[in-house]
Amino acid sequence: MNLFKDTPLKEKKGTNCVSMSEEGIKCMDTDGILEVWNYTECDSSSPEEVKQQRGLIKDTEGNTILHSFGYTEEYTHVQTDAIREKIGDPADWIFHYSVEGTLLRMFYHGEQWYVCTHKKLNAFKSRWSCKQTFGELLEQGLDDIFQRKGTLEWLQGQLPTTKVYFFLVRSNPQNRIVCHTHHLQKHESIVFLGHYVRDHPLPFCFYEKGVEGEEPAVLRVMESPSALPHPMTTVEEVCQLVSTIDPFVFQGVIAFRKNGMQSVKVLHTDYVKYYQVRGNNPNLRFRYLEVRNQPEQLKLLYVLYPKYTLLFDEYEGTLYQIARVIYQFYVQRYIKNQYITLPREEYLLLKKCHQWYLEDRKNNRIFTQKVLEILANEPPLHLYKMIRRFHYERDVKPRHPLPYARTDMKMEIPVYNQKQNQEFMASLPPLTPPTSPK
Known part of the structure; x- marks a missing residue:
C-alpha cells in the first residue's frame, strides 16, 4: 500500500533494475523474455499514464503483455469531499472491506506459468519481513484450501491459459503491519479477487463466493473479498461505515471501478496513524531503533x-552493554594511551566522546552513562550495525571472541590483525536496510 504516496525507490547493487524512462518508469525485473515496469514515485497528483504503470508487464520489444489496477488512490474517512470528487456515483463501484496483503497475478506466457508481484516476475523471489516468499505463501495457502500437496502446479493445469488470475496473499504474524491475523483460518489466507481475459482486460470479472460467475469452477471454493454488510449508496455512507471499523481487523474499505482497472481505498484514520508508526521497513528491529527517541x-x-x-528491551540492554565496552575502549585509548582497533561505527562514537571531553577538560568527564547519552543520538543504521556485531561476538563464538575490526580502510590496520579482521567482516550476515513499498 502507499499511504498517500509511493516513496522513491533506492538503487541497490545487484538488483534487476535494467532501464528507466524519462517519466520515472523503471524496469524492476526481467528474465530476458518479459519485463515488469513500475513507477519510481507516484501520488494522487501524478499523471494518469504514470499511475497505470504499476506492475505493468511487457515483452523485451516494449509490447504490453499484462495490466494491473495501477496506483491505488488512498483517503482517510474524514476526507469526504475528496472521496466524493474521486468516486462520484457509488453505483459505479464495487465495495469490499480492505485487508492487509499482497496482490499476486498468475498468467501463462511462452509455455510457462508466471506468478508475479508488482515488482518481481517471480513471486518465489520476493518477500517482505517474512521467512517465506510470497510465492511460497501462495503455495502453502492453496495446499490448505484444497487439502492436497502441490496444489499450485495442479491448479495451473486446471485453468485456461487465456486468462489472468488475481490472488491476494493475506498478511501473517511475521509480515503484518497493523491488522491482527490470529483470527484468520488457514483457508482464509488466500483470497481470489477475480480474472480477466488476457487480450481483453476490460471488463474485469470480480469473484463473489457462492455466486456463479465466469470464473473457472475449480476456483469457486476459494474465499472472495470480504463483503460489506449492505450496498453503499452515498459517499457519506461509506465514510460512516469506515469510522466504525476496527483498524486492527480491516484497513477500511476498498472500491473497484466496475468498468475499469481502477481502485480507491478509504482508510480509518487510526489505521493510518499506526501504519506511519510501523513504516515500510521490513526489519521491525531496525524500525524500533528509528523511533526509540520519539516517545x-x-x-x-x-x-x-x-x-x-x-526483544525491544533486549536491544536497550545491548546498547547499555555496548556503552560499557566503548567506555572501556575510551579508557584504554585516551587514558592509558594503548593502541586499539575498532569498527567504523564504534570508532566514530569513541571520537565523539573524546570531542565532548575536549570541549571542557575540567568539567567534562567520560563515564558509561555519558557514552550512553551520546550513543542515543547515533544514526539508527550505526546502532543496528553495532548491535549485530555485539550479538555475533556474544552468541556465535562465545568461547573465542573475535577482535574488533577497523572497517574504515583509510586508517592503518596492523598487519598481524588484518586477516582476522577480513574474516570477521566477511562472516557477518548481510544487513537488511529499509526498502521501498511493495
Missing part, C-alpha cells in the same frame, strides 16, 4: 507489537 511513536509501536516487548 509518542515508541508507545504506539509497543501497542502494535506487544509480543516484541522483550
Whole structure:
C-alpha cells in the first residue's frame, strides 16, 4: 500500500533494475523474455499514464503483455469531499472491506506459468519481513484450501491459459503491519479477487463466493473479498461505515471501478496513524531503533507489537552493554594511551566522546552513562550495525571472541590483525536496510 504516496525507490547493487524512462518508469525485473515496469514515485497528483504503470508487464520489444489496477488512490474517512470528487456515483463501484496483503497475478506466457508481484516476475523471489516468499505463501495457502500437496502446479493445469488470475496473499504474524491475523483460518489466507481475459482486460470479472460467475469452477471454493454488510449508496455512507471499523481487523474499505482497472481505498484514520508508526521497513528491529527517541511513536509501536516487548528491551540492554565496552575502549585509548582497533561505527562514537571531553577538560568527564547519552543520538543504521556485531561476538563464538575490526580502510590496520579482521567482516550476515513499498 502507499499511504498517500509511493516513496522513491533506492538503487541497490545487484538488483534487476535494467532501464528507466524519462517519466520515472523503471524496469524492476526481467528474465530476458518479459519485463515488469513500475513507477519510481507516484501520488494522487501524478499523471494518469504514470499511475497505470504499476506492475505493468511487457515483452523485451516494449509490447504490453499484462495490466494491473495501477496506483491505488488512498483517503482517510474524514476526507469526504475528496472521496466524493474521486468516486462520484457509488453505483459505479464495487465495495469490499480492505485487508492487509499482497496482490499476486498468475498468467501463462511462452509455455510457462508466471506468478508475479508488482515488482518481481517471480513471486518465489520476493518477500517482505517474512521467512517465506510470497510465492511460497501462495503455495502453502492453496495446499490448505484444497487439502492436497502441490496444489499450485495442479491448479495451473486446471485453468485456461487465456486468462489472468488475481490472488491476494493475506498478511501473517511475521509480515503484518497493523491488522491482527490470529483470527484468520488457514483457508482464509488466500483470497481470489477475480480474472480477466488476457487480450481483453476490460471488463474485469470480480469473484463473489457462492455466486456463479465466469470464473473457472475449480476456483469457486476459494474465499472472495470480504463483503460489506449492505450496498453503499452515498459517499457519506461509506465514510460512516469506515469510522466504525476496527483498524486492527480491516484497513477500511476498498472500491473497484466496475468498468475499469481502477481502485480507491478509504482508510480509518487510526489505521493510518499506526501504519506511519510501523513504516515500510521490513526489519521491525531496525524500525524500533528509528523511533526509540520519539516517545509518542515508541508507545504506539509497543501497542502494535506487544509480543516484541522483550526483544525491544533486549536491544536497550545491548546498547547499555555496548556503552560499557566503548567506555572501556575510551579508557584504554585516551587514558592509558594503548593502541586499539575498532569498527567504523564504534570508532566514530569513541571520537565523539573524546570531542565532548575536549570541549571542557575540567568539567567534562567520560563515564558509561555519558557514552550512553551520546550513543542515543547515533544514526539508527550505526546502532543496528553495532548491535549485530555485539550479538555475533556474544552468541556465535562465545568461547573465542573475535577482535574488533577497523572497517574504515583509510586508517592503518596492523598487519598481524588484518586477516582476522577480513574474516570477521566477511562472516557477518548481510544487513537488511529499509526498502521501498511493495
